[in-house]
Amino acid sequence: MNAPRSEFLKVLTERGYIHQTSDFDGIDTAALEGRLTTYVGYDCTGPSLHVGHLLSIMMLHWLQKTGAGKPITLMGGGTTRVGDPSGKDESRKLLTVEQIEDNKTSIKGVFSRFIAFGEGKTDAVMVDNAEWLTKLNYIEFLRDVGRHFSVNRMLSFDSVKLRLEREHELSFLEFNYMILQAYDFVELHKRYGTILQMGGSDQWGNIVNGIDLGRRQGTAQLYALTCPLLTTASGAKMGKTASGAVWLNADMLSPYDYWQFWRNTEDADVVRFLKLFTTLPLDEVDRLGALQGAEINEAKKALATEATALLHGREAAELAAETARKTFEQGALAETLPTVEIASGQLEEGLGVLAAFGPDYAKLVPSMSEARRQVKSGGLKVNDQTVTDDRGVLKLSDLTAEGVIKLSFGKKKHVLLRAV
């Protein structure tokens, strides 16, 4: 692999996005000529994408920014009806078509934060593979596409092999996923001149299948580029928090919580994440990375603010940073903490502490039983006072001068209960 000549691959290489490519020089040349039309596919299995998807979105961002080519975001409206078996032990429950459509609508919004859509040469477009997949004729499809796939070879792919080795069922439906994804690649080539598919390293097999199919059907040379699967320095899968995945949609994870997620990055990951998840120039990253000991916290704040600004906007990011500063560095009550409203009447009658923390109000803990357990281990606080009695009751007199009650779970998670 030679040193990249294109700005696009230069950036991707320097910032650590590349895990594997099918033909580095070929991609490099196309990028240099600005004809690297590239797609990434996104399943519609949930109502929001999460940080795991961010890497590929950032790659599309750089693709556009460096003028290497046109980004295409492919919504898997069709493939999600089949289900990708990659990396999963069990079949996902079949989603209804309505659920998939709802998810798709809900997911769409985040892309425009990172890439510009439009009609121009390097403007991004969004397409949905339901458009062509749902119209396929089975027999025709088998004859045109199916004959190019060897089952012997398909069985050797990790996504399939894992299931077989683990003794878990793999339905014929799911077995077809890789064929459909391969077909997508070729179809996108025909429609938009797409020549590159990017994705996580777990998608390598699926992408290469598309390249093979293209060659057999006589398309131009297609390419693959994958990014590494993200793990933290201590080996944990990235993107999980107490309350689940780190969602990108603001209504599922507030900008403040998103900021907190990045703020809590392990020391050893800071530089890597600055390169991957912010657009800060590399010399600035180097400067931040050189900080030692407790000073690394400055780098983490920069990471949090920059990453949040990309997704939720500069203003929301600054606000989150300020809220965190007040809460953690001054120990003051930040009015901008996540807030849950409660009827004053409820407080007049008295609201059980457990209930206040539980799923009906602050949602800091998932159940009353969990709240009870946390009281035992001293994890709950009301107005910075540790809760000791699980039968305690919150009353109007617990309201601070600002008219709120501050509920804390652990040291990092806070919610304000505001009487209305």
Place this chain on the structure above:
RNA sequence: GGGGGAAUGUCCCGAGCGGCAAAGGGGGCGGACUGUAAAUCCGCUGGCUAUGCCUUCGUAGGUUCGAGUCCUACUUCCCCCA
């Protein structure tokens, strides 16, 4: 087609003579220590209208005062013979 084995706490792996909310790990969460980090140590890790009640051991039945444990059928997987 015949024979033998397996499925356990809705995160994973895994023990479980008929009295079991079910050993032990990993992961996760909380506490201590720190720097809102890592490592380490301690605690917790089904739900609820809570000294009690309800739901859990592949699925559906049965035996029993009582079933994760015994029986029958079914599902999926592994091994051996054909």
